[in-house]
Amino acid sequence: MVRLSISRHWREKGAYYRLEGIECLDCGKRSYPPAPVCPHCGSRNVRRVKLPRTGRLLSYTITYSIPEGFREYAPVMLGLIELDDGTRLVSQLTDTKPEELRENMRVEAVLRRVQVDGEYGLIHYALKFRPHRPGGRKE
Amino acid sequence: MHPEDKTGIVGWGAYVPRYRLKAEEIVRIWGFEKTVPKGLFIIEKAVGGSDEDAVTIGWEAARNALMRAEIDPKEIGAVFFGTESKPYAVKPSATIIAEALGITPVTMASDMEFACRAGSEGLRASIGLVASGMVKYAMTIGADTAQANPGDVLEFTASSGGAAFIVGPREEAAAYFEGSYTYVTDTPDFWRRAHSHYPLHGEGFTGEPAYFNHIINSVKGLFNKLKLTPDDFDYAVFHQPNGKYPLRVGKRLGFPKEKIMPGLVTPWIGNTYNGSALIGLAKVLDQAKPGQRILVAPFGSGAGSDAYSIVVTERVEEKQRLAPMVQEYIDDKVYIDYGLYAKYRGIIRRITG
Numbered sequence: 001m002v003r004l005s006i007s008r009h010w011r012e013k014g015a016y017y018r019l020e021g022i023e024c025l026d027c028g029k030r031s032y033p034p035a036p037v038c039p040h041c042g043s044r045n046v047r048r049v050k051l052p053r054t055g056r057l058l059s060y061t062i063t064y065s066i067p068e069g070f071r072e073y074a075p076v077m078l079g080l081i082e083l084d085d086g087t088r089l090v091s092q093l094t095d096t097k098p099e100e101l102r103e104n105m106r107v108e109a110v111l112r113r114v115q116v117d118g119e120y121g122l123i124h125y126a127l128k129f130r131p132h133r134p135g136g137r138k139e
Numbered sequence: 140m141h142p143e144d145k146t147g148i149v150g151w152g153a154y155v156p157r158y159r160l161k162a163e164e165i166v167r168i169w170g171f172e173k174t175v176p177k178g179l180f181i182i183e184k185a186v187g188g189s190d191e192d193a194v195t196i197g198w199e200a201a202r203n204a205l206m207r208a209e210i211d212p213k214e215i216g217a218v219f220f221g222t223e224s225k226p227y228a229v230k231p232s233a234t235i236i237a238e239a240l241g242i243t244p245v246t247m248a249s250d251m252e253f254a255c256r257a258g259s260e261g262l263r264a265s266i267g268l269v270a271s272g273m274v275k276y277a278m279t280i281g282a283d284t285a286q287a288n289p290g291d292v293l294e295f296t297a298s299s300g301g302a303a304f305i306v307g308p309r310e311e312a313a314a315y316f317e318g319s320y321t322y323v324t325d326t327p328d329f330w331r332r333a334h335s336h337y338p339l340h341g342e343g344f345t346g347e348p349a350y351f352n353h354i355i356n357s358v359k360g361l362f363n364k365l366k367l368t369p370d371d372f373d374y375a376v377f378h379q380p381n382g383k384y385p386l387r388v389g390k391r392l393g394f395p396k397e398k399i400m401p402g403l404v405t406p407w408i409g410n411t412y413n414g415s416a417l418i419g420l421a422k423v424l425d426q427a428k429p430g431q432r433i434l435v436a437p438f439g440s441g442a443g444s445d446a447y448s449i450v451v452t453e454r455v456e457e458k459q460r461l462a463p464m465v466q467e468y469i470d471d472k473v474y475i476d477y478g479l480y481a482k483y484r485g486i487i488r489r490i491t492g
């Protein structure tokens with residue numbers, strides 16, 4: 001079974017829970033996940049920012065062969081998502097099934113379980129993306 | 140004047156998972172007589188997905204409440220999470236939600252336990268903290284992935300969902316509290332021991348000695364305290380273990396069906412335990428008009444009930460469209476069969492690791 005690192009998950013909870021990324025103060029581009037160096041221009045002059053919670057699905061893939069520990073989520077759907085500010089990221093998709101997925105569909109981030117470490121270990125939570133449910137305003 | 144009336148609801152939110160299990164599917168699997176769902180007034184129930192639990196459900200309800208409150212999460216000084224589906228026996232769920240919403244670190248945070256009434260105890264505590272001036276805003280969440288022994292009549296209703304409320308100063312509120320009243324006793328109507336997956340219920344105790352006795356006493360206590368009668372209220376919301384009980388308790392208290400139906404949700408989403416009456420209150424706030432008065436009376440086994448009188452202000456309408464409405468969550472649904480339900484709710488036990 002693949003186990004998520006407790007310390008890494010704790011360190012990155014801003015990214016996993018609140019969709020914190022970075023904005024480069026030199027080239028102005030945003031990226032996710034957060035890193036000390038801008039992946040676009042190599043600058044270390046970056047700051048943490050909260051990214052928008054909504055966007056669109058650019059592309060996706062569906063995984064049927066998955067490691068133990070994720071079987072209850074199978075098939076695992078992974079999406080390439082462009083957030084409303086243009087930032088792109090890869091995330092698990094939830095509350096949907098392969099035949100419902102469409103390129104350019106609106107998606108929104110929701111907090112979900114990503115892995116449960118057996119009967120006694122930690123429950124790891126993180127944001128996944130789901131097709132936008134009706135109602136409310138767009139953030 | 141009561142301390143409560145310095146405070147009000149500045150934001151409310153609910154969340155209902157997308158999946159639904161029809162009551163007739165439980166009839167089919169467990170061989171019930173076909174009229175049982177009608178007797179309970181239950182049509183279908185909401186089912187959380189594989190990656191949902193009380194924390195994720197509570198998070199989404201709380202996020203919706205924050206969208207309506209339009210406040211900086213850091214201004215929230217207390218987070219109470221009422222559930223009987225705690226993902227951890229020891230490790231607070233309230234801190235996970237508070238962290239994920241950006242409320243931490245300078246806040247109180249705790250999980251409440253009182254069967255289906257824990258979230259309502261959080262609401263009373265929130266009112267007290269805000270009224271005393273100890274905190275400016277306090278959040279209470281009631282959410283569950285309700286458990287029921289497979290094949291037990293409770294399985295028709297035990298469902299997933301939640302609601303959250305941010306209590307703050309009356310002058311910012313969409314609805315303010317006029318008063319509240321609590322009535323509790325030691326009653327053996329429903330319980331779950333520490334290592335049991337499913338609750339048990341003392342058949343003879345669930346109706347009259349528990350649900351009806353406690354709700355009737357809390358509501359009558361509130362009426363006496365505030366000098367109000369059923370005619371003074373536009374809506375009445377009660378705990379909803381099934382669709383039938385709230386209509387019956389309302390009738391005994393003198394409320395016509397028309398005042399109860401707007402906040403009745405269990406026939407279409409099931410009993411979300413800590414979410415039950417609170418989702419009903421959220422649904423009423425979604426449609427209420429300024430000046431209307433709401434009675435809400437949650438109930439928890441063990442047993443106890445709170446009664447609140449809430450008056451809607453002119454701020455309600457500007458907040459209603461700021462987050463998804465309860466009815467929109469109810470209408471957005473996907474039917475699943477018993478097999479998927481069993482997988483999603485962890486009823487199928489697997490060897491892992």
